[in-house]
Amino acid sequence: MAEQLLIHDDMKLYTTADKFYFEPTINPTEVLVIDRITGEAVVKDFKLVKIPIPANAYKPVCGFLGSIKLISGLYLVVAKYRIMVGKINGQDIYQLAGTDVIPYTRSTNHLTNKQIEDNNTYEKLLRAALETPGIYFSYGYDLTHSMQRLHSVPPDFHKMSLASRADARFLWNGHLLKEYSHQQFSRFALPIIEGFVAINRVTVNGHQLSWSLVSRRSVDRAGTRLFMRGIDAQGNVANFVETEQIVERGGEKSSFVQTRGSIPLYWSQYPNLKYKPAVALSPEDHVAAYTRHLRDQLQRYGNQVLLNLIDQHGKEEDLERGYRAAV
Numbered sequence: 001m002a003e004q005l006l007i008h009d010d011m012k013l014y015t016t017a018d019k020f021y022f023e024p025t026i027n028p029t030e031v032l033v034i035d036r037i038t039g040e041a042v043v044k045d046f047k048l049v050k051i052p053i054p055a056n057a058y059k060p061v062c063g064f065l066g067s068i069k070l071i072s073g074l075y076l077v078v079a080k081y082r083i084m085v086g087k088i089n090g091q092d093i094y095q096l097a098g099t100d101v102i103p104y105t106r107s108t109n110h111l112t113n114k115q116i117e118d119n120n121t122y123e124k125l126l127r128a129a130l131e132t133p134g135i136y137f138s139y140g141y142d143l144t145h146s147m148q149r150l151h152s153v154p155p156d157f158h159k160m161s162l163a164s165r166a167d168a169r170f171l172w173n174g175h176l177l178k179e180y181s182h183q184q185f186s187r188f189a190l191p192i193i194e195g196f197v198a199i200n201r202v203t204v205n206g207h208q209l210s211w212s213l214v215s216r217r218s219v220d221r222a223g224t225r226l227f228m229r230g231i232d233a234q235g236n237v238a239n240f241v242e243t244e245q246i247v248e249r250g251g252e253k254s255s256f257v258q259t260r261g262s263i264p265l266y267w268s269q270y271p272n273l274k275y276k277p278a279v280a281l282s283p284e285d286h287v288a289a290y291t292r293h294l295r296d297q298l299q300r301y302g303n304q305v306l307l308n309l310i311d312q313h314g315k316e317e318d319l320e321r322g323y324r325a326a327v
Contacts, residue, residue, distance in 0.1 A: 007139040012058035014051050032188045036104040043184045063190040066176025071119040074104040086199025091141035099130040137192045144170040146244045147255040161186030170216040209249040216242045230267040235292030237261035264293045290326045
């Protein structure tokens with residue numbers, strides 16, 4: 001991958017009364033400057049930026065994750081800590097291990113007590129979401145796309161920034177980065193996925209190879225078990241996951257992809273005091289939604305082998321029959 005497409009990793013975050021400055025730690029050539037008053041962001045030549053505070057008055061960060069607007073105003077979201085997982089296609093893969101959420105505004109005097117209370121609640125929810133285990137990123141490898149997909153795209157695709165070309169289904173900070181899609185932010189905007197990544201060096205019949213497993217969880221209809229089930233009118237199924245097995249040996253690479261998701265019908269299974277709550281099918285047009293789902297699958301992945309993993313008897317019998325009829 002070309003050097004100019006690598007995202008800045010270690011950076012110095014300088015915070016003044018009216019601006020944020022992101023300065024790459026090693027050989028800086030550009031600086032991301034964000035106005036705390038207007039929210040305007042611009043990337044400037046390093047030599048033209050004079051930061052009006054001492055050179056050692058900075059916070060070390062390892063990624064710019066974007067910004068989000070809460071009741072009190074905009075908040076900056078940055079990665080503070082990371083854990084090295086391994087390498088895929090020669091690029092380092094990391095697990096997010098710590099973040100920081102920094103308000104643009106320096107005061108909440110413009111808010112009522114109720115607004116302050118609500119804003120604090122939303123901020124806690126945001127921090128809790130960022131602390132979710134299983135968030136991964138890379139400064140040089142596109143984790144939102146499978147290796148198969150990256151192999152089949154035109155050359156111009158690889159010239160795009162990782163954030164602008166990311167698969168929106170698996171880009172978990174897409175909302176935070178929506179104002180930073182312009183090419184000038186290509187080396188600052190750091191996309192993240194949520195799921196699971198394991199990278200291992202193994203030996204098979206005397207041959208050393210790298211064996212990786214990457215699971216990408218979709219942002220559409222994500223939720224906890226029982227509370228989020230079935231399909232929506234757009235064909236998105238609950239808790240959809242794309243899992244890829246990658247094997248690398250020398251210059252040879254192999255990628256095997258499979259997907260899973262909730263049964264693509266309109267159904268629910270709301271929790272109660274029972275160990276396994278009853279399944280309820282909704283009286284809606286299951287075939288239309290299922291058709292949208294399968295057409296999208298075929299367009300993205302080609303021919304499908306469908307595996308039905310639900311119980312064909314008992315409480316799931318009606319659901320199994322409905323799925324069989326839709327297929």
